Amino acid sequence: MSKPSNIEVTNTEPESVDTGKNMKLILARAKDQRNFCPVRDVIHRISDKWSLLSILALGTYGTLRFNALKKEIGDVSQRMLTVTLRNLEEDGFVSRKIYAEVPPRVEYQLTEMGEGLMQQALRLADWANTQLPGIISSRENFKKN
């Protein structure tokens, strides 16, 4: 649990699925790390209601103050934006700079790791978009049965 000494998951070939014994290793590790799995961890972080939108907004504008970000996202509550940003900051995806002024000014921006996360999200978005028609028709088909 200390350090991930050897990474079994190294899908450099996006077209092919790892098969056979390698998959068993991956599965075994996934089960092992049930309570501390980096994948689930990252997914959990971006799967809440506002993280992705916050990351996308920061990626778009570079730097945003709290209320500018809030206005940009639109319908997020003040509380939830604070919680979201603190979590992202804690994990190192977002940096937070406080300027000692009155009234206070706080600026948020993506860290390098945060930009990496956004790229992962965009990738997933790309794939999801291509799959969308299939998902929708599958759902409609499911309803009928």
Next chain:
Amino acid sequence: MSKPSNIEVTNTEPESVDTGKNMKLILARAKDQRNFCPVRDVIHRISDKWSLLSILALGTYGTLRFNALKKEIGDVSQRMLTVTLRNLEEDGFVSRKIYAEVPPRVEYQLTEMGEGLMQQALRLADWANTQLPGIISSRENFKKN
């Protein structure tokens, strides 16, 4: 909402982040689709507690019966495995074949789309693993302040 006529997100270059006006389009669409966004949809599907593990198990073994899958995952409740599999089936990631026998036999396996989803997950896993040290140290640093 009917069909995604033009896909703006086409990150074929994994090394670079889309910048400028393209990002604004992406952000605008993400906000627009707040209540029906394919990305959030897919993320939401795989972000629950058991979907990823189920997909990984099915990807590993190819075909599994309900109780075999349950045993493989280990600590999932019967109810939650049923719910998880139904959701995955509804979206077209998992197929479910019922054999008219007594006692009943039901076999689950990944669809083609499900294998695609697993590949996306493995990709994300790969990235997450490389980022893990950074995330951990960021968290520890955060605690101190």
Next chain:
DNA sequence: CAGTATCCCTACCGATACTG
């Protein structure tokens, strides 16, 4: 401006018991 603090509501999830 950029937050906390409080309350409350809902969705997810687990345990247990029952069934075709």
Next chain:
DNA sequence: CAGTATCGGTAGGGATACTG
């Protein structure tokens, strides 16, 4: 074997009010 049905606990999230 492969599920439902029911209940109850917990975490995510929103509304509102207050503050350095």
